[in-house]
Amino acid sequence: MSLALETCALTRCFGEVQAVEQLDLAVHGPGVFGFLGANGAGKTTTIRMLVGLLRPTSGELRLLDQSPETNALLVRRRLGYLPQDPAFHPWMSGEEYLLHIGDLFGLARKEARRRAHELLERCGLEKPAWRRRVAGWSGGMKQRLGIAQALMNRPELIILDEPVSALDPLGRIDVLELVESLGREVTVFMSSHILADIERVCEEVAILDHGKLLVHEKTASLKRRAVRPTIELVVRGDTVALAKALATAPWVERLEPLEAPAEGTSGLRLKVRELAEAQLALPKAVVEHGLGLVSMSPATPSLEDVFISLIDRNSAVPTTEEVGA
Amino acid sequence: MTGFLPFCRKELLEQIRTHRLLVLAVAFLLVGLGSPLIAKATPDLVSRFAQDDLGGMELVIVRDPGVREALLQYHKNFAMLPLLVILLNVGAIALEKSRRIAPMALVKPVSRRAYLLAKAAVPALLTLGGTLLSASGCLLYTTVLFGEVDAAGFALANALLFLVLLFYLALSLFGSVIAPGVASAAGVGIGGFALVSIAGALPGLDDYTPAGLLSGVADLILGRATAHLGAGALVTGLATVALLIAAQQVLSRQEL
Structure with missing residues (x-):
């Protein structure tokens, strides 16, 4: 080259x-x-x-x-x-x-x-x-x-x-x-x-x-490195109690409500520190709160996510080591 | 001077497409053909006015026109052409800079000097054509209406008039380079024209300015002594070259 x-x-x-x-x-x-x-x-x-x-x-x-x-x-x-x-x-x-x-x-x-x-x-x-x-x-x-x-x-x-x-x-x-x-x-x-x-x-x-x-x-490595993995969770029932419980979990960095895709369902978008740990712990927590799991999908970060994450002055860019990639 | 000929070809096409060539040709032809006609018609027009009730105005006696009057009228009319040259060329570079057309061409393998010189060469060539057209028209009509003209003297007078026009062309291009937009470039061109005219009226300085040279041409036509004509021509020629060099220096350093 x-x-x-x-x-x-x-x-x-x-x-x-x-x-x-x-x-x-x-x-x-x-x-x-x-x-x-x-x-x-x-x-x-x-x-x-x-x-x-x-x-x-x-x-x-x-x-x-x-x-x-x-x-x-x-x-x-x-x-x-x-x-x-x-x-x-x-x-x-x-x-x-x-x-x-x-x-x-x-x-x-x-x-x-x-x-x-x-x-x-x-x-x-x-x-x-x-x-x-x-x-x-x-x-x-x-x-x-x-x-x-x-x-x-x-x-x-x-x-x-x-x-x-x-x-x-x-x-x-x-x-x-x-x-x-x-x-x-x-x-x-x-x-x-x-x-x-x-x-x-x-x-x-x-x-x-x-x-x-x-x-x-x-571009690909930047997307992997600069943005925390995200999981979009949709359950049957109300996520209020579940969200409270997950907020204190060590593997969760941030969570926010997700627009419900269907009547009777609700959702959460979770930015997680460890994707593998989250994928194991989340279904368990859903069941413990008496909710029905509709879907749980890891969201691929877009360059837009990277851009916002980098431009946002309050959020420091996580290093490769931090993300553990 | 990489790019000079391509820029010249584009300039020529632009002069045709934007009707500037047509305007130039019509204006020069009108000056050339119209001047002897105006000289011929002036006594008739004045005597017609005199027959009317003049309401206390004094009677004006106008002598019969001849070659001299026709050529003086030509000179008087030609003296308006510098303004036309300024107006036609003052936007040549300023407009292309302000519309961001110039940067697209100047990032190609061309020199800025070639760009500027093409902007000067093509209008100069067309102005030369216009001057020849104008002079030929005047010569023809004056000969037909009044009799033979001293061709050598008339040719010299036209060469000097062309030199004056070249000076104003250089002035307008200089304005076009230093100004950020067309309006300010026009301000520089017309302001420069006014300053040169004022300088041409100052005793002691008058013979050594383009405006003074323009007046000197009238003396040449009248057959008066024209001792300073050479100096005036030299100063005008040098000022023209100096303006083009200054424009080139500024353009070569300019950020676009």
């Missing part, structure tokens, strides 16, 4: 505000890397520094084993970039815009046209729209054109800033599938605040909060 992107103590200040603080990242390719954070976390500032639109206040960065400062043209030739809100010359058609981008990369007209048509199709833009002025296009269509222009030069590293933010649910699925397929060949660095999207396509993720890197890890 080659090192596609590396930052070392990357920092950017706007006056007194530190938008990005001492960011250390190393992204290996190929694959899809998720760059996650709430709005204002510093994702776009980081990306704008990566592509050379902003200068870092301090720190270093390398793209594709090159310094973008000293080898700017060389790096940009191998780079694809989609900004958060891609904007185009409104008087141009989508096809013309891609031909212009091809021209900037020095592609021959014929090759540029062939590549433009291939990408317009691949990005889900229908043929009748290709020659219409971009001014009349929807936000989703512009986003797709933005992705197409980022791929015009067959880049080795693609940096996408919120690539699906303007798309409807079906459009999102299309584009995420495209991102996933690109990730098999090249490195895709994708920022988003939509956790489900990142979870769907990214094997590795970094989470940024207030400009600081909270975590950088494989």
